[in-house]
Amino acid sequence: MSFIRNILNSRSSKDGNFFLQLQNILGFKPKNKSLYRKAFTHRSMNLKDKKGNPINYERLEFVGDAMLSSIIAAYLYGQVPHGDEGYLTKMRSKVVSREHLNELGKDLKLIDFVVSRISKSSFGDNIHGNLFESLIGAIYLDRGYSYCEKFIHKNVIIPYVDIETLEGKVISYKSLLIEWCQKEKKSFDYDVYEDTGKDELKHFSVKLSIDEKVIAKGRATSKKKAEEKASKRAFFAFQKQITKPI
Incomplete structure (x- = not known):
């Protein structure tokens, strides 16, 4: 008891x-x-x-x-x-x-x-x-x-x-980047592949090309996250052109 x-x-x-x-x-x-x-x-x-x-x-x-x-x-x-x-x-x-x-x-x-x-x-x-x-x-x-x-x-x-802070916050760098590419008539491609690293969780890597040139890479536990990482890096590479006043 x-x-x-x-x-x-x-x-x-x-x-x-x-x-x-x-x-x-x-x-x-x-x-x-x-x-x-x-x-x-x-x-x-x-x-x-x-x-x-x-x-x-x-x-x-x-x-x-x-x-x-x-x-x-x-x-x-x-x-x-x-x-x-x-x-x-x-x-x-x-x-x-x-x-x-x-x-x-x-x-x-x-x-x-x-x-x-x-x-x-x-x-x-x-x-x-x-x-x-x-x-x-x-x-x-x-x-x-x-x-x-x-x-x-x-x-x-x-x-x-x-x-004011929210107005300047980016939700999706991928959407922003694609919108800019389409507007500027630039070709883009997300080459996603399964990563063969030694991590416990499966990872995916992506190469983001714009006008057939690799601009950024990303790696994460999902395809979506990997694409977003690469997009964010590409965004900052082209930030001046993307955010320039019309």
Whole structure:
């Protein structure tokens, strides 16, 4: 009996530490604790509820994505009365970009809460943004819109949303570069190939050519990231021509 009691006490202690640390991030006490446990449960745990439905953060991530987008949209609508639909959409995209969400998740150290059968060192950068969105989803379902709005205002809008800075922020160097090449009637080509390095995770490399001349290279854990890296380097190589006044 003492052995079982020790196990239960250990679990209770871990659970208490989890919610104590989480409460410091949230700024309030959770009501439905199961939502927050689910918000940090990775699919590799292969857990299911009594009805056979999977228990992991992916569905909460979907809810959080929608809530974050709507709250940022409402904020921008109020802050930039002169902005048309296209402008507001572009500005919102900059706030909720995958890169930015990953930064937010890292700042809050959300990966420390993850329960997974996979080593944390094996996760890609997107795990940070995914967890941030799943946490927002849990907040909304647990406490409603007002708590969700306050959390986003405190952790996203106040520290990171500056209209002038956002206006000059580039979301995709690849899109910017392609747009410039098409405008200037320059040919471009992304030669992507699987890298045979010794990394644990598969890597891809890319050679970006403009007018049949290799301008930049990039290497990352996905084709998209490798292309973006090469595009960013190419952008700075041609920055004066791309950003010159019309």
